[in-house]
Amino acid sequence: xxxxxxxxxxxxxxxxxxxxxxxxxxxxxxxxxxxxxxxxxxxxxxxxxxxxxxxxxxxxxxxxxxxxxxxxx
Amino acid sequence: xxxxxxxxxxxxxxxxxxxxxxxxxxxxxxxxxxxxxxxxxxxxxxxxxxxxxxxxxxxxxxxxxxxxxxxxxxxxxxxxxxxxxxxxxxxxxxxxxxxxxxxxxxxxxxxxxxxxxxxxxxxxxxxxxxxxxxxxxxxxxxxxxxxxxxxxxxxxxxxxxxxxxxxxxxxxxxxxxxxxxxxxxxxxxxxxxxxxxxxxxxxxxxxxxxxxxxxxxxxxxxxxxxxxxxxxxxxxxxxxxxxxxxxxxxxxxxxxxxxxxxxxxxxxxxxxxxxxxxxxxxxxxxxxxxxxxxxxxxxxxxxxxxxxxxxxxxxxxxxxxxxxxxxxxxxxxxxxxxxxxxxxxxxxxxxxxxxxxxxxxxxxxxxxxxxxxxxxxxxxxxxxxxxxxxxxxxxxxxxxxxxxxxxxxxxxxxxxxxxxxxxxxxxxxxxxxxxxxxxxxxxxxxxxxxxxxxxx
Numbered sequence: 407x408x409x410x411x412x413x414x415x416x417x418x419x420x421x422x423x424x425x426x427x428x429x430x431x432x433x434x435x436x437x438x439x440x441x442x443x444x445x446x447x448x449x450x451x452x453x454x455x456x457x458x459x460x461x462x463x464x465x466x467x468x469x470x471x472x473x474x475x476x477x478x479x
Numbered sequence: 480x481x482x483x484x485x486x487x488x489x490x491x492x493x494x495x496x497x498x499x500x501x502x503x504x505x506x507x508x509x510x511x512x513x514x515x516x517x518x519x520x521x522x523x524x525x526x527x528x529x530x531x532x533x534x535x536x537x538x539x540x541x542x543x544x545x546x547x548x549x550x551x552x553x554x555x556x557x558x559x560x561x562x563x564x565x566x567x568x569x570x571x572x573x574x575x576x577x578x579x580x581x582x583x584x585x586x587x588x589x590x591x592x593x594x595x596x597x598x599x600x601x602x603x604x605x606x607x608x609x610x611x612x613x614x615x616x617x618x619x620x621x622x623x624x625x626x627x628x629x630x631x632x633x634x635x636x637x638x639x640x641x642x643x644x645x646x647x648x649x650x651x652x653x654x655x656x657x658x659x660x661x662x663x664x665x666x667x668x669x670x671x672x673x674x675x676x677x678x679x680x681x682x683x684x685x686x687x688x689x690x691x692x693x694x695x696x697x698x699x700x701x702x703x704x705x706x707x708x709x710x711x712x713x714x715x716x717x718x719x720x721x722x723x724x725x726x727x728x729x730x731x732x733x734x735x736x737x738x739x740x741x742x743x744x745x746x747x748x749x750x751x752x753x754x755x756x757x758x759x760x761x762x763x764x765x766x767x768x769x770x771x772x773x774x775x776x777x778x779x780x781x782x783x784x785x786x787x788x789x790x791x792x793x794x795x796x797x798x799x800x801x802x803x804x805x806x807x808x809x810x811x812x813x814x815x816x817x818x819x820x821x822x823x824x825x826x827x828x829x830x831x832x833x834x835x836x837x838x839x840x841x842x843x844x845x846x847x848x849x850x851x852x853x854x855x856x857x858x859x860x861x862x863x864x865x866x867x868x869x870x871x872x873x874x875x876x877x878x879x880x881x882x883x884x885x886x887x888x889x890x891x892x893x894x895x896x897x898x899x900x901x902x903x904x905x906x907x908x909x910x911x912x913x914x915x916x917x918x919x920x921x922x923x924x925x926x927x928x929x930x931x932x933x934x935x
Contacts, residue, residue, distance in 0.1 A: 416914060418631070422624075422627065425610065426615070426624075428610075429613050429614070429615040429620075430615070432613070432614075433598045433610060433614070433615065433616070438616070439614075439616045442615070442616040443614075443615040444619065444622075446578065446615050446616065447615065448799050453686065453690060454628060454631065455633065456686055457628075457631050457632050457635055457683075457686070460639075460679050460682050460683055460686075461635055463675065463678075463679060464639055464642075464675060464676070464679045467671070467672070467675030467676075467678075467679075468642070468665060468666060468672050468675055468676075469664070469665060469673075470671065471667070471670075471671035471672035471675060472665035472666070472667050472669065472672065474671055475496065
């Protein structure tokens with residue numbers, strides 16, 4: 407159950423990144439200011455990756471921290 | 480029992496009380512708020528069935544209460560994460576009892592504000608077209624992206640510092656146990672876990688500040704990138720951000736004062752916290768007035784006919800009352816009351832804060848409606864009056880906000896318990912050594928190499 411939050415986080419981040427990718431494809435297909443679309447994508451993508459990455463770091467870090475305490479003699 | 484002889488758990492017992500003991504007042508208030516929300520839902524179903532004709536919006540005013548409330552609620556969201564992140568980043572020690580409430584405001588208000596563009600659509604199903612044919616170079620889509628990013632970042636930023644407190648609730652056996660067990664992620668407070676938590680909080684607080692600023696800047700672009708008199712302005716970005724922080728602090732103060740009284744948090748939320756926040760409110764009031772003055776003076780000085788027509792519509796036309804009331808509530812009242820120590824009491828801060836929240840809502844009204852009511856083309860102009868549907872949906876949004884806050888307080892501590900404990904245990908010593916570090920070194924203290932001072 408605890409992995410659920412981890413999976414949801416990455417599902418959300420991946421969903422947004424796929425959406426951004428799709429919008430870039432639409433811009434190419436309609437020859438509709440692709441350069442601007444690319445520029446805005448480059449700004450937005452790191453934000454989602456950082457949020458998902460931080461939550462993953464917390465998730466793994468807290469589990470390891472708890473396990474270390476349990477295995478300590 | 481004296482304060483110092485109590486065990487830490489006993490000392491902070493009042494912070495657990497709202498979670499573990501729920502009175503009849505809670506259920507009564509929740510039921511009342513729920514009734515308001517349900518009436519709003521009923522009105523929305525009516526609007527969905529009959530179309531936007533049930534609202535007061537018509538040509539030329541096609542944006543009314545929904546867009547005003549969207550800008551207003553998203554603005555309030557700056558209370559939380561931004562203020563909390565800035566105070567944490569500056570190591571302002573007085574932040575400890577405040578940050579959690581500020582962060583909760585952000586999460587709830589972003590959800591409510593984000594729903595408003597959907598309410599504004601006569602055919603909400605067309606929202607799905609964004610996923611199919613969205614144009615990423617449109618400011619409207621920047622808004623969607625920025626608000627989603629801000630919501631994601633601020634929810635994580637609310638949740639991560641809450642983990643030690645959730646673990647405390649788990650260890651006390653508070654119900655529902657499965658919830659606290661699930662959300663505490665096996666927190667035991669080990670040094671490694673503390674290190675991970677602090678590092679994650681540092682990353683998030685640095686991330687959240689530019690995201691928060693970008694959100695309201697992008698909202699201002701919806702207006703500023705339109706060639707409409709009264710909207711097409713270069714200072715709209717900072718003007719919106721300042722207004723958002725200003726209304727956010729006002730809302731935070733209202734929430735703090737109300738919940739301090741209801742949950743008896745007088746020992747935690749002291750006059751010093753209100754005094755410090757009200758000084759911030761005063762500073763924001765002055766900056767807000769400076770930007771408003773600049774915005775109107777440059778428009779007036781240019782004497783461009785369309786710009787002047789919109790301006791006169793606000794200053795002496797049908798929107799004169801909300802305009803001057805806005806100036807009174809956002810500038811005259813805060814400066815008159817908050818600039819003197821004698822009048823900076825909790826009841827007067829409450830009055831000013833409510834005034835600022837109302838005044839900032841009026842500011843959103845003054846920005847959105849008059850520019851549409853006085854179009855470039857020759858078109859019969861008339862003031863906009865909201866219908867019962869719009870008013871009930873506004874009331875429902877406000878009720879949903881209070882209800883959301885109450886439900887949060889029922890499950891999680893409104894004041895960060897572990898941060899209060901940390902403050903007692905570590906911060907006093909840490910803060911005094913930090914202050915000592917600001918003072919000049921004694922003449923005989925050896926100067927470390929590479930500090931920029933001339934070597935002897």
